[in-house]
Each structure stands twice: as C-alpha cells, then as structure tokens.
Amino acid sequence: MGFPFEAVGIFIAILMIxxxxxxxxxxxxxxxxxxxxxxxxxxxxxxxxxxxxxxxxDMFIDLSIVYALLNFVGTIAAGKYLQRRGEGSL
Amino acid sequence: MIIQIILAAIxxxxxxxxxxxxxxxxxxxxxxxxxxxxxxxxxxxxxxLILGGLAIYHGFEINSVKLVLILLFIALANPTATHVIARAxxxxxxxxxxxxxxxxxxxxxxxxxxxxxxxxxxQGKNHE
Numbered sequence: 001m002g003f004p005f006e007a008v009g010i011f012i013a014i015l016m017i018x019x020x021x022x023x024x025x026x027x028x029x030x031x032x033x034x035x036x037x038x039x040x041x042x043x044x045x046x047x048x049x050x051x052x053x054x055x056x057x058d059m060f061i062d063l064s065i066v067y068a069l070l071n072f073v074g075t076i077a078a079g080k081y082l083q084r085r086g087e088g089s090l
Numbered sequence: 091m092i093i094q095i096i097l098a099a100i101x102x103x104x105x106x107x108x109x110x111x112x113x114x115x116x117x118x119x120x121x122x123x124x125x126x127x128x129x130x131x132x133x134x135x136x137x138x139l140i141l142g143g144l145a146i147y148h149g150f151e152i153n154s155v156k157l158v159l160i161l162l163f164i165a166l167a168n169p170t171a172t173h174v175i176a177r178a179x180x181x182x183x184x185x186x187x188x189x190x191x192x193x194x195x196x197x198x199x200x201x202x203x204x205x206x207x208x209x210x211x212x213q214g215k216n217h218e
Binding site for chain 1: 095098099100107109110112113114116117122125126129133137140141144146147148152153156157159160162163167170171172174175176177178179181182184
C-alpha cells in the first residue's frame with residue numbers, strides 16, 4: 001500500500017492555475033505579485049511531494065529550501081520597489 | 091506504522107483543503123486587500139499542514155528535520171511577505187473596497203443611532 005503522492009502533487013500543481021489567472025488579469029501590480037507568491041509557495045510543496053514520488057528526498061528537500069528562500073526574497077524586493085514609487089503610480 | 095500513515099493522510103488532506111480555499115479566494119474575492127488576506131493566512135496554514143504530514147510520514151530522520159525547518163520558515167516568511175506587499179499598496183494609495191450605502195438601507199434601518207449617523211452622512215454628501 002502506497003501513499004498516493006502523485007495525486008497530491010498533481011492536485012497542488014492544478015491549484016497554481018487560479019493564481020496564474022490572477023497574475024495575467026490582475027487589476028493592479030500588487031495582485032500580480034501576490035499571484036506570483038502563491039505560485040512559488042505551491043512550487044515548494046510540489047517539490048517536497050516530488051521527492052517522495054521519486055524516492056530521493058535528500059535531494060528534493062534542498063531544492064525546496066532554496067525555492068522557499070528565493071520566493072521570500074523576491075516578494076520582499078518587489079514590495080520595497082513598489083513602495084518606493086510613491087503616489088499616483090497605480 | 092499504520093497510525094503514522096493515517097495521521098499523515100489526515101494532515102495532507104487538511105492541507106489540500108486549505109490550499110483549495112486559498113486558490114478559490116484569490117479568484118473570487120473582490121479587492122486586493124481581501125485577496126491578500128486569502129493568500130496570507132490560508133496558504134500558510136495549508137503549507138504547514140502538508141509539510142507536517144510529509145514529516146510524519148517520513149519518520150524521525152534528518153530529512154524530516156529539514157521538512158520541519160521549511161515549515162518554520164514558511165510560518166515566518168509568508169505572513170511577512172504579504173504584510174510588506176499590503177504596506178506598499180497602502181502607501182502608494184490603493185483604496186480598499188467598500189460597500190456603497192443605498193437609500194433603501196437608511197429607510198429600513200431600525201436603530202435610531204445608526205439612522206442618525208446615516209442621515210448625517212447623506213447630508214454631508216449633499217452639502218459637498
């Protein structure tokens with residue numbers, strides 16, 4: 001009996017599609033940043049589940065850590081950059 | 091061992107439910123701030139539940155410790171990132187979505203204080 005990790009990974013990957021819709025047709029720039037952050041968070045989980053699918057957890061966990069750090073740094077940088085633009089930039 | 095698998099299944103299914111709620115909220119909610127609310131809380135809880143379920147399934151090893159470290163990092167980083175984005179939006183002048191008050195609501199209001207406040211607001215609008 002195996003845990004259905006393939007189904008879990010495919011379901012999390014399907015959940016990226018609403019966030020991609022929000023990135024494409026966002027009314028403001030901040031909506032696009034939030035959608036990209038949601039896609040990154042789902043990507044972390046897909047990588048962690050994919051390690052259990054292929055049976056090589058020790059490699060995929062490190063990739064997942066790197067994705068988490070890059071997602072956080074990218075979102076913080078986008079927030080600081082958009083904050084500096086001042087009023088009337090929407 | 092079977093208890094471990096059942097507990098991991100419960101955690102992963104709960105995490106998938108919260109991720110579904112978050113992805114529905116980012117499409118259906120009307121405003122940027124409410125969408126930010128959907129991403130900031132529901133996504134964090136879903137990620138933490140799924141990573142905790144994977145750590146329980148894997149057992150007590152070094153990789154499980156790494157999974158718990160990712161869990162703690164997401165619990166710190168995801169609300170911080172959404173807070174930074176929301177602060178940038180508020181400082182650049184993005185107005186939140188509000189319900190516009192109709193005349194039907196002021197006529198059907200029962201409380202005297204609420205009705206007086208609404209009349210003051212409508213008079214203020216008329217003066218302007």
